[in-house]
């Protein structure tokens with residue numbers, strides 16, 4: 001399975017660790033990249049100082065390639081911020097930028113904006129990995145010159161829209177020639193094999209790494225992840241058109257109650273103080289009732305704390321086995 005993704009990113013296995021704010025810091029990213037996958041810092045909207053410090057910490061632990069994440073839409077990217085980040089990029093030389101296109105009902109992929117910044121990323125020597133949530137956005141990202149597309153389904157943790165991985169991946173495969181990564185709901189080799197059969201060239205996993213030994217989150221958050229079952233995640237933030245999948249807890253219940261009681265615009269204002277920095281409250285401070293433990297539906301299958309290398313090798317070898325045995329499964 002040393003394929004186009006491995007060649008573009010100079011890695012051994014086409015397995016990306018999805019960037020996660022307050023979660024995918026240097027220890028996890030370095031462990032994933034050392035294991036032959038591709039670790040990505042969860043740095044969306046972080047300060048340039050924090051990003052530089054995290055990149056240096058990764059490089060102190062591994063000489064393998066890694067990436068960092070940015071929120072990529074005109075609503076979130078100022079010229080000044082971009083220029084400060086590029087100064088860090090030129091100094092620290094990460095291999096790729098992972099762009100979250102932040103799609104919602106009103107915010108779509110902006111082709112002119114993407115063309116302008118993609119040229120600058122490429123000039124700085126970065127590969128571009130663009131995460132999209134809709135077929136049209138995948139087409140536009142390819143047109144703008146992305147190197148890799150991530151197609152993310154609503155099973156996934158964090159920011160989501162409305163379509164599933166199973167529905168999106170084959171549609172995008174049919175119309176794109178750029179390599180595709182499937183994301184959302186994948187945590188074992190069966191799901192990776194299924195994603196490859198649907199047309200993906202590799203996978204992105206976030207939730208599967210939440211309980212990795214190297215993931216530097218509060219023990220309360222790890223315990224909540226291990227305990228979660230198949231009905232444990234809920235979607236919050238739809239009133240603000242910022243739907244987000246997280247574990248059901250006191251915060252999620254309060255937010256959902258407000259969303260039910262008030263018209264969307266008023267609810268969006270009322271939930272603001274509750275959700276502000278709620279990821280940090282749960283993941284770093286450990287308040288798993290008032291903070292947001294973002295996680296995908298596949299959290300139900302995460303039941304042990306294991307090194308990232310073990311997670312990657314198990315998923316990869318299981319996937320190979322399933323793909324090699326697919327004929328026998330079909331003919332049984």
Ligand SMILES: Cc1cc2nc3c(=O)[nH]c(=O)nc-3n(C[C@H](O)[C@H](O)[C@H](O)COP(=O)(O)O)c2cc1C
Pocket residue numbers: 017018019020021023042043044069099100131152155156157158159183184185186204205206207208293294295296297298
């Ligand atoms: C705790 C958590 C935080 C996340 N934060 C971000 C983020 O800051 N930027 C981003 O692009 N995606 C973020 N994501 C999404 C992941 O990068 C990835 O797309 C997703 O986890 C894949 O689906 P899965 O959870 O089913 O594996 C986050 C996901 C989780 C679980």
